[in-house]
Amino acid sequence: MKSLAFVLSYLAGPLRRRDRRMVAVLLGTFVVLVVVFAAIFHAVMAQEGQNHSWATAFYWTLVTMTTLGFGDITFTSDLGRIFSVIVLLTGTAFLLILLPFAFIQFVFVPWMNRRDASRAPRSIPASTFGHLVLTRLGPIEDALIRRAKQADVDYVVLVADLTEALRLHDQGYRVMVGSSDVPETHRAARVANAALVSATWPDTTNANIIFTVREISTNVPVVATATKEASVDVLEMAGADQVLRLGQLLGRAMADRTLLPDGRTHVIGQFAGVLIAEARVAGSTLLGQRIADVGLRKRLGVTVIGVWDKGVFAIAVPDTELTATSVLILSASQDQLDAYDRCYGTGSDLQGSVVIIGAGRVGRAAAESFDEADIPYRIIDQQPDRIRNDKYVLGDAADIAVLEAAGIQSATGVLITAHDDDVNIYLAIYCRRLRPDLRIVARANLDRNVSTLYRAGADDVLSYASTGAAAMWNEFRGNDTLVVAEGLDVFRAPVPKPMRGKTLAASGLRSKTGCNVVAIERDGQLVGNPGADVVLRADTSLVLIGDDAARDRLANLDDGWRAILNNRLASLPD
Missing domain, CATH: 3.40.50.720 (NAD(P)-binding Rossmann-like Domain)
Incomplete structure (x- = not known):
């Protein structure tokens, strides 16, 4: 039905001047042929002694030109039969060749072009605001787009080739046709209203893109990737706010996973003044125990907010058993993490090569x-x-x-x-x-x-x-989100209305959403690892950790909450 409506709207719309002239010529020629053949029909029939009305003449002309047949109206003379052949051939040439050609040339092809233009436009609406402008589509952008969709953040991918843009559109991407090194493309992408521009091409191409973006806007954040160390300074001089050497980031992160095999903590981020760390169970004295038996919070003030096990994250519960493949996600202060290392780290460095x-x-x-x-x-x-x-x-x-x-x-x-x-x-x-x-x-x-x-x-x-997407997303969300790993975030959010006035234990926040409370912020004061008896007031801001599904469940607790979680509102609700 949408396609039919699109076709009808196109046919009802104005044709180009050249198209109108050609259509008028073809229709006029057809009408003249019908009138001339009808007049000749009268003359030949009169010569044969037959008398027919003008309605019959037009009827005979149309059924002959359209090859439908003669019926009971036929000529008896050779002249009449020759005339019938001429009308038949003319109709065949006109109706079966010229008119289909005209339809394809002046209706079908322009309609297809308009349809393609609607699927892969050369601009986005002027009202678009707070979106991501991605100058190419690759694995990093794919991961970034998944995060944008989960957070209800708009995005657009710039594609230079129309055919490629249509292919990506059919795969579900929001695309815009245009070269990323052309200023008009970025104007059409509303880059001045964008929340972030990413450039992940080769270093020299990125410099061109960044310089082009800065011609349009000096304020929009631009994140670029660099393969060479020397390119970092050049891209920053071109106007990049952040330059990522993803190979360097990933290599050092992989080395970190190898350097700490003994159960000691490794800080992976800081959010709202609280340290987020990971600690491997293998090589520690925690192996084989349950979280409830360890009592980390009571003894050291360290909160176990989740457990990674071969890439799968689960909220920590008292009955969670710690295995050799478990990795604890902890929230604590530096002193508390040091105390954890003294208690559970083996203290041995990496042995061997x-x-x-x-x-x-x-x-x-x-x-x-x-x-x-x-x-x-x-x-x-x-x-x-x-x-x-x-x-x-x-x-x-x-x-x-x-x-x-x-x-x-x-x-x-x-x-x-x-x-x-x-x-x-x-x-x-x-x-x-x-x-x-x-x-x-x-x-x-x-x-x-x-x-x-x-x-x-x-x-x-x-x-x-994910490493590249996480770095870009952290730049985009600023102090509102910390990406711990793919699909796992620490983020700030207000207390849902149904839970206001209740204690943290009575609210059932963890059981209802799967999010774990890392800290609460009230009157400008941050309280890390809050107790179960803390009352959740309306003026309280929560610092939570959860995966994508948990964040969605949290957003569905309260009308309008998704917009708050996604940083669309500047302040907390009353």
Whole structure:
């Protein structure tokens, strides 16, 4: 029905001047032919002694031109039959060739162009505000778009090619046709009203895009990626507010997962003055215990707000059993985290060497972290031009001889950093079979392969796309959201109306939503790890942690709450 309405609206709309002239000529020619043939019909019939009305003449002309047949009105003379053939051929040429051509040329093709233009416009509405402008579509943008959809934030992807734009539109993306290095494109994308512009092209292209955006707006936040260290200063001079070296971020994060195997805490972020840390159960004295038996909050003031287990997050409950694959998510002050380390950390540093598979940007960044920590390592790579010193091993990591030359049999851990997920899955399976006790940290380039890598044997999986999207999202949301991991956020929100006046325990916030309270803010004062007897007042702001589903359940508790959670309102409700 929508397509039919679109066609009718197009046909009812004004044609271009050239199209109107051509349609008028064709229709006029058709009318003249019908009148002329009807007059000749009268003359030939009179010569044969037959008498017919003008209505009959027009009827005969139309049924003959449309090849419907003659019926009982026929000529008896050769002249009449020759005339019938002429009318028949003229009608065939006109109705079966010229009119269909005219329809296709002046109706169908323009309609298709208008339909394509509506699917892939060259501008977005002027009322669009607070949206994300993405200058390309890749794995990072895909992860960022998922976050934007979950938060009800508008976005637009700039695509230079119309065919590609239509393909992406059909896949469900909101696209706009235009080159990202053209000022008019950014004006049409309402970049002056945007909340964020991302540039993830090669460094030189990013510089062009940033400079073009700054021609339109000097205030819109611009986040760019850089592959070279030298490009950071150039992109900042071009006008970027934040430049991300994702290879560096991911490599160091992977190294961190290897450097702390002994149960000590590792701070992953700070939000509203509260530290958010992770601590691995393996290597600590917590292994095999339940959270209720440990009593971390009572003894140390440390709150266990959740547990990661092979990429799956669960809110911590008293009966949660801590296994070798569990990773605790904690909220506490620095003093409290230090006390935790003294109680549950083994105090031992990483023993043995580490094998890094892949000497690209991610692998080299991990190696820098190991150098700083004085941890021995070997890097395997197949490309001779990447071999820099005796710590590098040239060869295929799928070859057992190469792995043994790198010290796989005595290594404590292995980092799999290839940019191909198929290769990473393959190597994770292989390394796990060779060393069941080996600690494996793997890179995932696409989020959909994270769970597969865990099943393949990886102990930790870090997503390149999620790392970039999280960094950009933190820049976009400022102090309102901290991305802990893919799908897991710490965020600020008001107390829902149904829970106001109740204590934290009576509100059932955790059981109803799946969100855990990290802290509360009242009268400008922040109280970390609030007790169950704290009363939730209307002027209280909550600092919560939860996954996407928990955040959606929280938003559905109160009318208008989703807008507040998504930072659409500047203040809390009365």
